[in-house]
Amino acid sequence: MKSSKSETPLMRQYNQIKARYPGTVLLFRVGDFYETFADDAITISKELGITLTKRNNGGDQTPLAGFPHHSLDTYLPRLVKRGHRVAVCDQTEDPAEAKAAKKKIVDRDVTEVVTPGVTLNEKLLEHKQNNYAFAVHWSGSTAGVAFSDISTGEFALAQLDARELKSFLTLFAPAEILLSKKLKGNLPDGLDGYMLTYQEEWIFEHDYCYQLLLDHFQTHSLKGFGVEELTIAQVAAGALLHYIKENQKASLGHIRRIYAFENSHFMMLDASTKRNLELTASLQQGGTEGTLISILDETQTAMGARELRKWIMRPLKNLRDIRRRLDAVEALFKAHEIRNSLRDELEQIGDLERLISRISAGRANARDLTQLRLSLERILPVKMLLQKQESPLIVSLRDGLSGLIELQERIREAIVDDPPASLRDGGIIRESYSEELREIRDIARNGKRYIADIQKQLIQETGINSLKLGYNKVFGYYIEVTKVHQEKVPDTFIRKQTLVNAERYITPELKEIEEKVLSAEERMSTLEYELFNELRMQVSEYAEQIQQNAASIAAIDCLQSLAETAFLFNYVKPEVDDSTVIDIKGGRHPVVERSLPLGEPFIPNDIFLDTETEQLIIITGPNMAGKSIILRQTGLIVLMAQVGCFVPAQHARIGLVDKIFTRVGASDNLAAGESTFLVEMNEAANILNNATDKSLILLDEVGRGTSTFDGLSIAWSLAEYLHNQPSVAARTLFATHYHELNELESMYERVVNFNVQVKEHEGKVIFMRKLVKGGADHSYGIQVAGMAGLPKVVISRAQEILHNLEQHSLDITNKHGKLNELREGDEKLSSNGTASLPETGAAAAGTRKKAASSLSQKIPKQQPLPQFDLFGGAPDPQAEKIKEKLRQADLNTMTPINAMLFLVELKKEIGQL
Numbered sequence: 001m002k003s004s005k006s007e008t009p010l011m012r013q014y015n016q017i018k019a020r021y022p023g024t025v026l027l028f029r030v031g032d033f034y035e036t037f038a039d040d041a042i043t044i045s046k047e048l049g050i051t052l053t054k055r056n057n058g059g060d061q062t063p064l065a066g067f068p069h070h071s072l073d074t075y076l077p078r079l080v081k082r083g084h085r086v087a088v089c090d091q092t093e094d095p096a097e098a099k100a101a102k103k104k105i106v107d108r109d110v111t112e113v114v115t116p117g118v119t120l121n122e123k124l125l126e127h128k129q130n131n132y133a134f135a136v137h138w139s140g141s142t143a144g145v146a147f148s149d150i151s152t153g154e155f156a157l158a159q160l161d162a163r164e165l166k167s168f169l170t171l172f173a174p175a176e177i178l179l180s181k182k183l184k185g186n187l188p189d190g191l192d193g194y195m196l197t198y199q200e201e202w203i204f205e206h207d208y209c210y211q212l213l214l215d216h217f218q219t220h221s222l223k224g225f226g227v228e229e230l231t232i233a234q235v236a237a238g239a240l241l242h243y244i245k246e247n248q249k250a251s252l253g254h255i256r257r258i259y260a261f262e263n264s265h266f267m268m269l270d271a272s273t274k275r276n277l278e279l280t281a282s283l284q285q286g287g288t289e290g291t292l293i294s295i296l297d298e299t300q301t302a303m304g305a306r307e308l309r310k311w312i313m314r315p316l317k318n319l320r321d322i323r324r325r326l327d328a329v330e331a332l333f334k335a336h337e338i339r340n341s342l343r344d345e346l347e348q349i350g351d352l353e354r355l356i357s358r359i360s361a362g363r364a365n366a367r368d369l370t371q372l373r374l375s376l377e378r379i380l381p382v383k384m385l386l387q388k389q390e391s392p393l394i395v396s397l398r399d400g401l402s403g404l405i406e407l408q409e410r411i412r413e414a415i416v417d418d419p420p421a422s423l424r425d426g427g428i429i430r431e432s433y434s435e436e437l438r439e440i441r442d443i444a445r446n447g448k449r450y451i452a453d454i455q456k457q458l459i460q461e462t463g464i465n466s467l468k469l470g471y472n473k474v475f476g477y478y479i480e481v482t483k484v485h486q487e488k489v490p491d492t493f494i495r496k497q498t499l500v501n502a503e504r505y506i507t508p509e510l511k512e513i514e515e516k517v518l519s520a521e522e523r524m525s526t527l528e529y530e531l532f533n534e535l536r537m538q539v540s541e542y543a544e545q546i547q548q549n550a551a552s553i554a555a556i557d558c559l560q561s562l563a564e565t566a567f568l569f570n571y572v573k574p575e576v577d578d579s580t581v582i583d584i585k586g587g588r589h590p591v592v593e594r595s596l597p598l599g600e601p602f603i604p605n606d607i608f609l610d611t612e613t614e615q616l617i618i619i620t621g622p623n624m625a626g627k628s629i630i631l632r633q634t635g636l637i638v639l640m641a642q643v644g645c646f647v648p649a650q651h652a653r654i655g656l657v658d659k660i661f662t663r664v665g666a667s668d669n670l671a672a673g674e675s676t677f678l679v680e681m682n683e684a685a686n687i688l689n690n691a692t693d694k695s696l697i698l699l700d701e702v703g704r705g706t707s708t709f710d711g712l713s714i715a716w717s718l719a720e721y722l723h724n725q726p727s728v729a730a731r732t733l734f735a736t737h738y739h740e741l742n743e744l745e746s747m748y749e750r751v752v753n754f755n756v757q758v759k760e761h762e763g764k765v766i767f768m769r770k771l772v773k774g775g776a777d778h779s780y781g782i783q784v785a786g787m788a789g790l791p792k793v794v795i796s797r798a799q800e801i802l803h804n805l806e807q808h809s810l811d812i813t814n815k816h817g818k819l820n821e822l823r824e825g826d827e828k829l830s831s832n833g834t835a836s837l838p839e840t841g842a843a844a845a846g847t848r849k850k851a852a853s854s855l856s857q858k859i860p861k862q863q864p865l866p867q868f869d870l871f872g873g874a875p876d877p878q879a880e881k882i883k884e885k886l887r888q889a890d891l892n893t894m895t896p897i898n899a900m901l902f903l904v905e906l907k908k909e910i911g912q913l
């Protein structure tokens, strides 16, 4: 905002504060309102629908918008949810004091900056999800990453290959990412779509960051955390801590440790796998409906729910860890009654992690402390319930539980049973907790009677029966003694006023009592506030132990949740070993089986993959047959097994998988300006470049987004590559509409054909949903299209075209014949330069235009559609138009698909579509 010479002191103060918080909306407390000025005012009036007015600022007309201070709780979260950083500037002294000190203006300062990634505000936090702020710093090809959820106290760092960053970020869905300003306008890959916050370059200096971390943890090095060597990530961690400290303006005592997040400990799921397997977000609505987590989440606590998300997004790779979890789930699966009681106890445990964070940051109220106490009270019962358990994981989690009895006691002694939400109005602390408080409360309640008692006491002490206590505005409470009794007045009385018949006195004790009576109410709430803060500080000393309990409770909750779902949905314990096999008997899709219409059974299927014998399965079958579901359920079963979860199958043996890749259906990068085909090829390239012989690859209809010949060639060549390159010879399920790929079985040792069975009955397709050996001989695509309601003419013409194509079948069964011919084709793929498919793949992916164009000679021209007869003799402009189009159509160059599209266009022309 422009500053002007005649600007008011208030605006001067505003401008000074505003300048310290660039990039934030500044809510400026003036009396009972939060005001905003200039651009901020325009922003909030737009975002919150608040009326915009003008303020005369020394001649300038400054836009102004404000709201009552008590609406902060409503408006602040709304602004932050819309992606704004909001600084709250409060009056930091009592206006009365400022006036008394003859100050022109009350002191003000920013007390908190709330941003999407850094907040303790419950209205901004999802209780079942972590809210992460990230910082990233690059050095050469290495990315240093740090992340923190200040609402739980988690703080971690990692160093990774910069190319892995994108996938890493999708694991955490950061709410905000901090970057150095120098990257503005020159952003590295993988940061699209996130809220980015740019920080001054100097913050990203190693020396500064390292020192900041040491100061915060009060250590001499970071060795104790095992992160001393991660110097690039330390920069990110320091920058993040700097930002959090700047924003929170409160103690960050609950951030007690930093740990190195070891990406390599977890199974890698590429971004497309996370999306396509619908682990925590559904493809369609983006919510959790229809996701794996929605099925598996039977957790009873918020901490457990958050932990389960982590487990699902990060399946394990270490056999021992996986088996430990599976054994623990099995133990709770078998112990029905204990599990039920455990669930009842857990249900009563509040969000310990977020409670202790708020308590440590000084943002908790008395209800939070009571909630903490009630939650802690449930911990020993949980421990008792698990007493007889022998699973090593449960034993170690159980040993991590401690009820913190003395802390419970202290809170119980201090805080009343049902405290109010406000900390300023008293009524929080039990009388028995503080002698001083008891006294004050007593005085406040019985003020008058108290004075009367003093009068009695004084009469007794002095023997003056007519002694009276009175009050006036000039010197407050006084003692009045008639002149008759002057001699009996003790020396301690101080004379204040002489009347005709009497003298008025005060005493230090009386003044003390007066002070107490008059300000009792006020003092009571102040004292309660002080006592509360004292207690809060004491409680925050327990942050580490509470976090430890929270972590154990979260894991116990996850285990019982997995046991409960296994019980509810009839899952079995998978065998996980380091074999090369994936052997699933009677596998089901955990989500689809729960969402089929009533009475429609889910048909289980077997899958057997072995890197050494049956490495690559080609799955054919008509549209809608169930190919995608088989792919997805295999991915989900493997993932669930390595999460430590029972699986929807009769039996499952899973040889450890290091990474799951999927290339399924259309992707959502179209908005980013990439074509379906390019996205598909980028994903394929990613798979071929990163898969290992321990991976699981799920390919669904690769090559769809281009012409039949290109698509088939790419699919064929991809399959060959996956089979022939020992480094990527991963277990692969390859669903395809290209029946030609079935030829691969006879050509390559470890390729096996399967198809999803259908039956044809009176021209209709009946889906059997059963995966059986052998290739499908028939697509039924046209029948399925008919079932979808395409006009009959289109369907019958399509059948005609198909018939002709089949007659002149492209004989690519001769692998050295037509396919080689295809290989000579153009370089459509390799010339796009973006999708870096390995060379053999790209070369084979050419288009053979000659072959394509010859198709039109094999398909006879379509007979005029019957509707034309209707136009009859008289020239009709519409019919003429259509005829003209037909005349101009060059059937020699038209592909079958274009022929179909052309037909559709004609039908549209005559209003039939």
Ligand SMILES: Nc1ncnc2c1ncn2[C@@H]1O[C@H](COP(=O)(O)OP(=O)(O)OP(=O)(O)O)[C@@H](O)[C@H]1O
Pocket (backbone or CB within 6 Å): 592, 596, 601, 602, 603, 604, 621, 622, 623, 624, 625, 626, 627, 628, 629, 630, 769
């Ligand atoms: N095993 C099964 N038991 C019961 N219903 C199933 C089964 N598998 C699939 N379905 C149902 O069939 C629908 C289609 O399955 P899916 O998407 O796997 O077919 P597809 O063969 O991949 O089809 P397209 O080739 O058109 O993509 C599913 O949405 C589901 O409702």
